[in-house]
Amino acid sequence: MMELRGLSKSYDGRSAIADLSLRVEDDEYLTLLGPSGSGKTTLLRLVAGLDLPEHGRISLNGQDITALPTYRRGLGFVQQNYALFPHMSVADNIAFGLRNRVESPVSDEQEVERRVAAMMDLVGLQGLGNRMVGQISGGQKQRVSLARTLITEPKVCLLDEPLGALDANLRERMTVELRNIRQSLGVTFFHVTGNESEALAMGDRMIVLDEGRAIQVAPPDEIFDRPATVRVAKFVNSYNILEGGVTDGVFVCGDLRLPVPDGGADTRYIAVRYDTPSFEAEGTDGAAGQAGLTATFLTSEFMGSRVVYFFRSEAGTVFEVERHLSRSDPETFTGGDRKRLGWPVSETLFFDGNGDRLVVTHARGAA
Amino acid sequence: MSLSETAGAKMADGGTEAPKQAFWVRNGHFLLLAPGVVWMILFLVIPLIMMVYVSFWTQTTFAIKSDLTTKSWVTFFASETYFGALLRTLRIWLTVLFFTLLIGYPTALFIGQFVRNKTVQTILLVACVIPFWTSFLIRVLAWRPMLGKEGAINIVLQKIGIISEPIEVLLFTELSVIIGMVQIYVVFMVGPIAFMLARIDESLIEAARDLGASAWTIFRKIIFPLSLPGVVVGAIFVSVMVLGEFATAAALSGRKVNLLGNIIVTQVGSLKWAFAAVVGVILTVVMAIVITTLLRVVNLRREL
Numbered sequence: 001m002m003e004l005r006g007l008s009k010s011y012d013g014r015s016a017i018a019d020l021s022l023r024v025e026d027d028e029y030l031t032l033l034g035p036s037g038s039g040k041t042t043l044l045r046l047v048a049g050l051d052l053p054e055h056g057r058i059s060l061n062g063q064d065i066t067a068l069p070t071y072r073r074g075l076g077f078v079q080q081n082y083a084l085f086p087h088m089s090v091a092d093n094i095a096f097g098l099r100n101r102v103e104s105p106v107s108d109e110q111e112v113e114r115r116v117a118a119m120m121d122l123v124g125l126q127g128l129g130n131r132m133v134g135q136i137s138g139g140q141k142q143r144v145s146l147a148r149t150l151i152t153e154p155k156v157c158l159l160d161e162p163l164g165a166l167d168a169n170l171r172e173r174m175t176v177e178l179r180n181i182r183q184s185l186g187v188t189f190f191h192v193t194g195n196e197s198e199a200l201a202m203g204d205r206m207i208v209l210d211e212g213r214a215i216q217v218a219p220p221d222e223i224f225d226r227p228a229t230v231r232v233a234k235f236v237n238s239y240n241i242l243e244g245g246v247t248d249g250v251f252v253c254g255d256l257r258l259p260v261p262d263g264g265a266d267t268r269y270i271a272v273r274y275d276t277p278s279f280e281a282e283g284t285d286g287a288a289g290q291a292g293l294t295a296t297f298l299t300s301e302f303m304g305s306r307v308v309y310f311f312r313s314e315a316g317t318v319f320e321v322e323r324h325l326s327r328s329d330p331e332t333f334t335g336g337d338r339k340r341l342g343w344p345v346s347e348t349l350f351f352d353g354n355g356d357r358l359v360v361t362h363a364r365g366a367a
Numbered sequence: 368m369s370l371s372e373t374a375g376a377k378m379a380d381g382g383t384e385a386p387k388q389a390f391w392v393r394n395g396h397f398l399l400l401a402p403g404v405v406w407m408i409l410f411l412v413i414p415l416i417m418m419v420y421v422s423f424w425t426q427t428t429f430a431i432k433s434d435l436t437t438k439s440w441v442t443f444f445a446s447e448t449y450f451g452a453l454l455r456t457l458r459i460w461l462t463v464l465f466f467t468l469l470i471g472y473p474t475a476l477f478i479g480q481f482v483r484n485k486t487v488q489t490i491l492l493v494a495c496v497i498p499f500w501t502s503f504l505i506r507v508l509a510w511r512p513m514l515g516k517e518g519a520i521n522i523v524l525q526k527i528g529i530i531s532e533p534i535e536v537l538l539f540t541e542l543s544v545i546i547g548m549v550q551i552y553v554v555f556m557v558g559p560i561a562f563m564l565a566r567i568d569e570s571l572i573e574a575a576r577d578l579g580a581s582a583w584t585i586f587r588k589i590i591f592p593l594s595l596p597g598v599v600v601g602a603i604f605v606s607v608m609v610l611g612e613f614a615t616a617a618a619l620s621g622r623k624v625n626l627l628g629n630i631i632v633t634q635v636g637s638l639k640w641a642f643a644a645v646v647g648v649i650l651t652v653v654m655a656i657v658i659t660t661l662l663r664v665v666n667l668r669r670e671l
Contacts, residue, residue: 050573071579083574087592100588101579152578 001026002047002156002188007056009042016042017053018212024156024190029182031203031220032192033235039212040192044160047190048077060155071101076154080161082145084133090144091116091129097152115151122181123147139170146181156188163198175202196237200224208232230269230351239271239349240319254315258291259345263360269351274308274322276348277341279331289362292342295319297333309333311341415651422644431640439641443649449630453649456626459545459616460609460657466549467605468598471556475597478557479564480590492561495554503551507618510547514538514619539621547619552608556601563597564590595665606657610650627653 002024009017016039024030034040045051047058049070058066065073084093095116098106106112120126123143128136133144142162149157162178163171179202182189193199199206200220208216208223208231216228227233233241244253246267251258253270260267280292295311298318306322307330313319321341323330333339346362425434443449478491498506513519514537521533536542567590575585613628622629627650634643 048577050577070573070577075577077574077577079570079574081568081570083568083570085571085575085589096575096580096588097578100575100581100584102581102584103579105579148574148578 002058002060004047005057005059007043007046007053007058009046009051009053011042015212017046020056020209020212020214022207022214022217024188025205026155026188027186029179029189029202029204030191030207031199031205032190032207032209033196033199034192034194034209035235036194038209040194040209041160042212043209044077044158044192047156048075048158049073050077072103074155076149076152076157078145078149078157078159078162080164082141082165084141084144084148086133088133089129090125090131090133090136090140091120093133093144094119094147094151096148101152119147119151122184123150124177139166139174142166142174146178150181150185150187154187156190157182159189159191161193162191163193163195171198178202196235200236208235210235226357227271227349228357230271230355230357233269233271233349233351238274240274240317242270242272242313242315242317243268244270244315256293256314258293260350261345261360261362264350264358266352267350267358268353269355271349271351272319272343273347274320275324276343277319277321278343279321280340280342289345290342291345291348292340293319294338294340297335297337297339299335300330300333302330311339418644418647418651421640422648424641424644426639426641431638439645442642443645448625449646452625452627452630453653455541455624456610456628457653459541459548459624459626460606462545463548463552463609464602464605466545467553467556468602470549471553471601472560472598474553475557475560475564475594476590479561479594480567483569488561488565492558495557498551499554503614504618506551507547507615510543510550510619511538514543514546538619539623541620541624543619544616544624547615548609548612551615552605555604555608556598559600559604560594560597563594567593599661599665602661603658606661607654610654610657 004020004022004024007017007020008015020043032040032043042051046053049065049068053066056066057064060074070077085096088096091113095112098112098115106115116129120129123146125140125143125147128140133141136144142165146159146162159178163174166174175198178189178191191199191202200223203220206218206220206223207214208228210231216223216232218228223232224236224238227236227239230241233239242251242253242256242258244251244256244267246252246260246265249260249265251260251264251267251270258270277292293313293315295313298310298312300310301308305326306324309321309323311319311321319341350358350360352358421431422439423435423437424439425432425436426439474495478488482488482491511518515521516533516535516538518538520537521530524530525533571589571593572585575589580588611628612626613632616624616626616629617632627646631643631646631650634640634646
């Protein structure tokens with residue numbers, strides 16, 4: 001188990017990590033979602049020992065490793081650009097740590113060969129051992145980089161945007177494989193990414209990092225369903241966010257009026273998930289417990305299993321609606337069509353002026 | 368449609384004009400080579416052939432005839448003076464190469480790896496070239512008041528009482544030639560090595576460190592192998608210049624140390640063209656062997 005307590009680090013007076021505390025369990029897949037500039041690279045460098053924090057402690061299984069050099073931390077770091085040694089073959093790259101580490105290097109060449117072969121099998125590089133790293137594809141480089149780190153048996157393996165440089169097809173395959181590799185070794189993966197779908201899909205648990213702070217730590221489904229702050233809702237990229245204020249018990253946003261439940265008096269933001277609204281004819285008045293807005297259809301995007309419709313709402317913002325084709329047939333609109341988009345109030349999220357989610361009670365059975 | 372496809376289509380038409388036109392479309396770009404090829408043939412290939420040819424001419428005291436003979440070649444290899452000059456040239460070349468590498472590599476390592484600011488890197492490399500702002504002759508001759516019997520080094524050492532008699536071997540010996548050459552040519556070693564070292568991605572070193580390698584292992588297994596192309600390029604620069612040297616040797620040895628270059632100068636001076644050509648051929652062969660060997664050390668095509 002790795003624990004970060006009160007970590008802070010700033011560069012040139014600008015805070016990159018601010019009072020960050022976090023607990024990383026054994027044998028878990030932890031993803032960290034952070035937009036660029038959120039401090040995720042800094043955090044990784046602190047954990048990996050490539051930089052020293054100004055405040056705070058890092059401990060691994062009870063041992064303080066804050067000031068230990070990288071190689072004595074028992075951590076592995078898979079770099080974003082793979083950082084493969086260009087003058088060595090695939091097998092030599094993978095064997096580098098075993099042969100050359102300061103602590104208990106493996107000098108028995110047969111042992112090295114056996115372990116390299118086993119690792120190459122695990123990550124799917126069979127038969128490529130003699131290739132130079134310039135002769136293999138991006139996906140294979142990714143595997144070499146991973147194998148090179150995993151062969152040293154780290155307790156926690158840090159992955160810096162491991163899928164960032166791969167094309168979409170390969171990315172999806174590696175997603176599954178990374179999880180399988182992790183499970184078969186029982187090692188903890190700490191996967192840092194700026195891609196929300198990657199973070200949601202891969203993690204057993206997920207951290208959302210914003211401006212150097214962990215603003216939510218929870219299983220991905222919880223982060224997706226109940227983002228703790230309006231920023232998290234933005235990062236998961238699945239919510240329409242309306243900004244306004246409550247006057248006389250009604251949320252006002254431009255020309256738009258929306259009902260607010262009990263406890264929502266401080267509402268500043270309302271978040272409506274892309275897949276909650278349903279299409280209703282213009283002029284339909286919402287039943288009790290329903291909210292909605294009238295919007296002008298702009299365009300739609302066919303995504304294979306789903307269709308995304310873009311509308312311009314009364315508030316002037318773009319409003320997205322997503323329809324999964326397994327649940328309903330696509331509807332065709334022409335540009336300029338006016339539609340009423342309705343949704344149950346109980347399916348929306350309310351955030352106050354600080355961006356924190358409000359706990360609201362919905363009047364049940366009012367309808 | 369590419370050029371060659373156009374050409375192919377015309378050929379298929381079977382017109383009488385078509386094949387001729389197609390030939391120029393396909394091969395016209397070789398014309399770009401013409402000026403270079405003409406130049407190299409006139410001023411490199413023909414002179415080289417002439418040099419080999421002239422080396423077999425018959426040399427008499429006052430004239431040279433085109434009757435073929437191996438007399439000049441026999442003289443070279445039979446003479447203690449001339450064959451000795453070949454060995455001396457090789458010895459001085461190896462010594463200078465060793466010292467330029469010994470002094471140049473750490474300097475390049477500092478500039479390329481420990482100075483992370485590109486501007487500072489450039490400034491430091493330019494600083495290495497500052498001696499070149501004066502003429503070659505001044506740089507060489509400046510060593511005389513430095514190394515001489517009553518030169519700066521001897522005076523200082525005598526003043527602080529380390530020696531009582533001036534050290535005489537400092538000037539007009541092989542040592543002074545080596546000191547002078549190392550100082551002049553070391554920068555040609557620093558430049559290419561620093562360039563290669565600066566290109567090494569910082570993340571490689573971080574990765575190696577993260578995998579548990581010590582600083583010395585990282586240098587041995589990562590940094591040095593990756594800088595090797597720079598070492599080879601630097602060594603080629605230094606070798607080519609040192610092997611053909613004559614001015615430093617003439618100025619700093621008081622004409623006591625004769626290199627192949629000095630022999631060519633004297634022989635040409637006394638109009639012994641055939642003999643000068645022999646030395647020229649030998650020098651060319653030596654350089655060719657040296658460069659080929661150095662290029663074998665690394666596959667430059669792959670590394671650069």
